[in-house]
Amino acid sequence: MDVYGTKQIRNVVLLGHGGAGKSTVAEALAYLTGVTKRMGKVSDGNTISDYDKEEIKRQFSISTTMVPIEYQGAEGKVKINLLDTPGYFDFVGEVEEAVSVADAAIIVVNCKAGIEVGTEKAWELCEEYRLPRIIFVTNMDDDHASFRELILKLEKQFGRKIAPFQVPIRENEKFVGFVNAVKMEGRRFTNLSDYEECEIPEYTKKNLGIIRDALIEAVAETSEEYMERYFSGEEFTQDEIYTAVQTNVCQGNIVPVMMGSGINCQGFHALLNAIDRYFPSPDEAGECIGVDVSNGERFTAKYNDEVSLSAKVFKTVVDPFIGKYSLMKICTGVLKPDSTIYNVNKDAEEKIAKVYVLRGKEVIEVPELKAGDIGAVAKLAVTQTGDTIALRTAPIVYHKPKISTPYTYMRYTAKTKGDEDKISSALSKLMEEDLTLRAVNDAENRQSLLYGIGDQQLEVVVSKLLSRYKVEVELSKPKFAFRETIRKKVEAPGRYKKQSGGHGQFGDVKMSFEPSGDLETPYVFEEKVFGGAVPKNYFPAVEKGVQECCVKGPLAAYPVVGIKATLLDGSYHPVDSSEMAFKMAATLAFKKGFMEAGPVLLEPIASLKVVVPDKYTGDVMGDLNRRRGRVLGMNSLHGGKQEIVADVPVSELYGYNTDLRSMTGGIGVYSYEFSRYEQAPGDVQKKEVEARAASLDSSES
Incomplete structure (x- = not known):
């Protein structure tokens, strides 16, 4: 491949909903520019951009793929770096990486499917990164695809920026060509994307007039001189129109809408010409x-x-x-x-x-x-x-690419014992590729967690581990980080006595246990021993017994928090007492006292933010109530969206990603962070204690 200067380069990202035809657009452009001898199909698994085993198996893009092509433009040869991105939301990190280096975008829309959630998200990304864009409408070969209806929806959704540059020509309900609204000339397809000039059909002239008037008005608004000429009824030259349109497209004031058929490879010469003519080179972008x-x-x-x-x-x-x-x-x-x-x-x-x-x-x-x-x-x-x-x-x-934070997670375990090191090595390589993937070791609950954007991404990771690295993992529901504490004050004795010939073991304590009021700290230890009932040198051993008991609580073996333990009294033996004996005595006192002091489970509460369009707020809030959530308020955002703020138990957020997408058609997004611990309801506590007891029994047997 030749070396190209900055002015000759176009960096273009392909965006759109999953299944809209992005990979087919990339394939058609590569075929027309001579990169391939025959046009591949996603269904056949032989496209340039979807080459990974997982992509071929699933028939959709998982990673962003580069497809550089060379095109002979009006002013010389240009290099177009196409970045073909996934359309499914689980792989949004790939899209964000591509958008961070693109200078322009093509939003691919399936004419029959119309505006989908992926179309809206693609538009929002272009707005965020201020990318010039062209909307390319595919599937024009479908008899039931209405271009006029789609244009009305695009204008309603995205406003006056939408500017159709073409009007379809249909004969016998077949897509056979288009009218170029900039040049006001008809184009009939001859072979694939090649075309010849033809008469403009009468039935297109009404729509064409409306489109043409909007274009000329946009040209007039680019300068005061043009505006004066426009009002005086002067015509603009073809070059003046092209220059004005290019300026407006580059500034994002005009979004051209073009069309074609991916399967029949129609309409792509015009698209290549538009990329060359209207999209900026990097130094202009x-x-x-x-x-x-x-x-x-x-x-x-x-x-x-x-x-x-x-x-x-x-x-x-x-x-x-x-x-x-x-x-x-x-x-x-x-x-x-x-x-x-x-x-x-x-x-x-x-x-x-x-x-x-x-x-x-x-x-x-x-x-x-x-x-x-x-x-x-x-x-x-x-x-x-x-x-x-x-x-x-x-x-x-x-600045680094802005990458979405993963909130969906599952527990993963090796199917074959001894594969843990191989899995860790393989995951580190996958995490190098995908910044939205994270493997976390949860030492407290003795589990390994895999974080991603959604369930489908995690399934793909499991499949890649097997196909690429020959290791198998199983995904399962994670354990949640509950805590244990007490609600009232009690006193409890602890006596440890053991005689086995020679020196025995003797430790005797009387302790009080009460809530400390600080759920951030496991325990607070004090001593109020009078008269040397327990020698001072055994105080650290007593505290050690309390400390070890707080690691695994008596209720369900979860960490203990918010306890104040006070050593009140006790007795000792001058020969048989030892630090170990007093530690054991404190342990016995702790276990007895804890279970008498109104033990409760505390569950982690997350502060959740959900962003959805207005029409979905009722459904989302109803669902949050079913998850034992407390809605704290709503904030209005631009674009007719609302941010719902709520406190929700972390255990109830398991599977939330899938449910939110189902409720909102995929448009809803959420984020959360740990907030605090709260007492779990009685039914939740009972269920958790029983489940924990069963799992501990099975692990010990």
């Missing part, structure tokens, strides 16, 4: 913003290949067969083979042997990569996603 490590000040630079090297690593690919690749966008300078780079985040130097671009699973060596381009480097030892590479003499750190 924006600036690289970071921090100059040498002085701590904000750093801003244009994409420029004539200054020193800096680049940001936005994604890592770890494949058992082709190895590890760090995908990066060159921000400034030129990345060359056989050079030394400096990882600013890790304060470490790394050697680069070769420089590549990835096209699906194909690895293509290139002489160099210039500012604005996207490529890859193999086998970097310390570099991870989010790191910045630069020169040691000019250390710059760019």
Whole structure:
């Protein structure tokens, strides 16, 4: 592949709902530009972008894939770096990584399905990152697909930015071409995306007039001179229209709507032309913003290949067969083979042997990569996603991709004993690739937890562990971190006496136990012994007995909190007493006293925030009440959304991700954090104590 300058590069992310046809769009564009000899199909498992075993098996994208193509544009050859992203919400981290380095977006919409939740989320991402965008409508070959109806819905949903650039031509209910509203010319398909000029059909002229008027009005608004000419009835030249439209598209004021058929590979020449003509090159799209490590000040630079090297690593690919690749966008300078780079985040130097671009699973060596381009480097030892590479003499750190926090989690266990180390190693490689995946060791409950965005992502991880790394894990419901405490004050004796020939063991204590009022601290220990009934040198042993009992409470073997233990009295034997005997005596007193002091289970409470459109608030609040949640209030957000704030027991949030998506059609999002412990209701306590007793019995047998 040739080396391209900054002006010749277009970095375009494909966004949209799962199943809308993003991978098919990438495949069609690759086929038309000569990358492949035949067009693959997702259903056949032979597309460029969906090459992973899991993607082929499930027939949807799981990872973001690079598909660079070369296109002969109106003003010379350009390189288009297509970033094909997953549409399913469990893999949103992949989308966020891709969007962080894209300069423009194509939102793919299935004409028959219309606006879906994934369409709305794609639009919101483009708004957040201020990405210029084109909406490309697929499935135009479907007889029941109404382009006019879809346009009305798009305008209602997204406002006046929506600007159809094409009107479909149908003959005998078949999609055979389109009218170009910018040039006001008809186009009839001849072979695939090739077309010839044709007459504009009479039945399209009414819609075409409305679309054309909106376009000309948008052109007029770009300058006062144009506005005067518009009102005086002057016509604009074709070049003036193109320039004005390009300016508005780049600024996000106009969102062109184009169309095609992925299966029949129709409409993609026009899309390629629009990418070349309307989308910005990296230097036009924006600036690289970071921090100059040498002085701590904000750093801003244009994409420029004539200054020193800096680049940001936005994604890592770890494949058992082709190895590890760090995908990066060159921000400034030129990345060359056989050079030394400096990882600013890790304060470490790394050697680069070769420089590549990835096209699906194909690895293509290139002489160099210039500012604005996207490529890859193999086998970097310390570099991870989010790191910045630069020169040691000019250390710059760019902002890391903003990645969603995972809140769904499951317990995982090895199916085969002895595989734990292999599983840990395999998970660390998967976590390098996917920043929304986390493996956590919950020492308190003696369980390993796997966090992700949703259940489907966790299922894919289990499948990858088996297919890639030949280890099997089982997912199950996690144990929750309950606590034990008491509600009233009691006094309890503890006497430990053992005689076994020679010196015996003797320890005798009388203690009081009461709530301390501090649920953050396991226990508070005091002594109020008079007259030396228990010698001072045994006080630490008594406290040690209390401390050890707090690790596993008498009620259900959960940690104990909020206890005040006071040593009141006791007795000792000058020969047989020992620290061990007094520790055991304190243990006996603790267990007796605890069970008499109104023992209760405390459950963890989370502070939950749920963001949903207005129409779903009733359903969500009703569901939270069923989960024993307390709704504390609602905050209005922009875009007709509400943030519901509630306190909910952590155990009731198990499976919440799936239920929330079901209630809201996938548009609802939530976050939570641990807040405090509260007394569990009687039925919950009874059920938990019984379940805990059964599990402890089975583990001991």
